Amino acid sequence: MTVATVDASTDNGSVHISLSGEIDLANASTVDEQIHAAVSGQPTAVSVDLTNLTYMDSVGIKLLFDLVSLLQESDIPLEIIAPFGAPTRRLIEFSGLDSLVTLNPACN
Amino acid sequence: MSVTMADASAENGPVRLSLSGDIDRANVAAIEEEIRAAVSGQPTGVSVDLTNVTYIDSAGKRLLFDLASALQESHVTLEVIVPFDSPTRRLIELSGLQSLAALLLMRRQDSSEASPLELVVPAQPWSLKNIRDAMRRWLSAVSAEPRAVADLLIAVGEACTNVVDHAYGTDGGIVTVHLELQLSDVVATIADTGQWGLPPGRNRGRGTMFMRNCSDDLRIDHGPAGTTVVIRRHLIEETSR
Numbered sequence: 282m283t284v285a286t287v288d289a290s291t292d293n294g295s296v297h298i299s300l301s302g303e304i305d306l307a308n309a310s311t312v313d314e315q316i317h318a319a320v321s322g323q324p325t326a327v328s329v330d331l332t333n334l335t336y337m338d339s340v341g342i343k344l345l346f347d348l349v350s351l352l353q354e355s356d357i358p359l360e361i362i363a364p365f366g367a368p369t370r371r372l373i374e375f376s377g378l379d380s381l382v383t384l385n386p387a388c389n
Numbered sequence: 390m391s392v393t394m395a396d397a398s399a400e401n402g403p404v405r406l407s408l409s410g411d412i413d414r415a416n417v418a419a420i421e422e423e424i425r426a427a428v429s430g431q432p433t434g435v436s437v438d439l440t441n442v443t444y445i446d447s448a449g450k451r452l453l454f455d456l457a458s459a460l461q462e463s464h465v466t467l468e469v470i471v472p473f474d475s476p477t478r479r480l481i482e483l484s485g486l487q488s489l490a491a492l493l494l495m496r497r498q499d500s501s502e503a504s505p506l507e508l509v510v511p512a513q514p515w516s517l518k519n520i521r522d523a524m525r526r527w528l529s530a531v532s533a534e535p536r537a538v539a540d541l542l543i544a545v546g547e548a549c550t551n552v553v554d555h556a557y558g559t560d561g562g563i564v565t566v567h568l569e570l571q572l573s574d575v576v577a578t579i580a581d582t583g584q585w586g587l588p589p590g591r592n593r594g595r596g597t598m599f600m601r602n603c604s605d606d607l608r609i610d611h612g613p614a615g616t617t618v619v620i621r622r623h624l625i626e627e628t629s630r
Binding site for chain 1: 514515517536539542543546547553554598599
């Protein structure tokens with residue numbers, strides 16, 4: 282089974298989500314539900330940390346595009362954290378997702 | 390006939406069993422007992438290596454089917470290892486076990502590093518992780534660099550996701566993944582025998598783009614007998630894209 286952990290914490294109205302493990306077709310809908318639950322309380326900002334995500338492909342990227350659309354409806358800014366050289370970062374750049382979010386290599 | 394257990398105590402990894410000799414009606418009950426004892430501790434996965442099995446009859450095949458069914462019910466991955474060129478492989482393939490076992494992994498009897506990897510797995514979402522795990526082991530054995538490993542995992546992952554998503558109807562089917570070294574290239578071939586009912590959607594387009602981004606050469610051949618994707622990626626040099 283493909284396993285991912287979604288850790289969400291709230292700090293002063295902004296939600297920080299840390300993803301670890303792997304995301305593929307087998308668990309994407311579960312991860313998607315967990316992310317949606319984490320951002321359901323009208324946060325002021327959302328950040329998603331992919332540093333500890335060891336595998337993701339177009340299925341995971343689609344999930345992030347969907348999150349962008351959802352947050353844009355309420356004008357909530359999204360920051361994605363992916364280290365330089367990480368495969369997740371390359372997919373974000375290939376897909377053009379980096380033009381829709383703030384992409385940082387590490388947590389501030 | 391003997392059952393050898395390696396890593397049977399591994400808490401996080403799969404329980405690895407190695408069978409050797411003849412498996413037939415005469416000893417199948419004893420083997421079943423040993424296997425059941427070995428997998429009773431709720432492992433994350435079970436790997437059964439048939440490389441040194443010289444003969445397996447219908448009772449032996451039934452044992453494997455029963456094991457695969459029982460493990461599938463408890464969502465435990467079963468990996469069956471049989472050599473490319475053994476009579477066992479033919480029997481296992483004819484029996485259709487690959488539609489039930491989470492992973493059927495073939496390797497040559499000589500386990501030299503450069504021997505190809507072949508996986509025959511059900512075209513189901515839960516196979517995707519098994520494919521990555523087997524690829525990581527093989528790519529590590531051929532000393533692929535981290536970037537090449539990551540690229541191949543993504544490119545092959547996209548191709549397999551397409552098969553799982555689109556190649557077959559509700560009856561499901563099989564996806565075959567073959568990896569081999571050609572000089573300094575890894576050549577990955579992903580094949581299905583499905584009909585691809587749906588045209589590629591927006592997300593499919595992204596998957597194909599990632600396949601292209603993560604490989605040095607990509608060929609996709611849709612035919613009436615199925616689809617074959619061939620991905621070529623240098624083992625060492627990083628792509629500049």
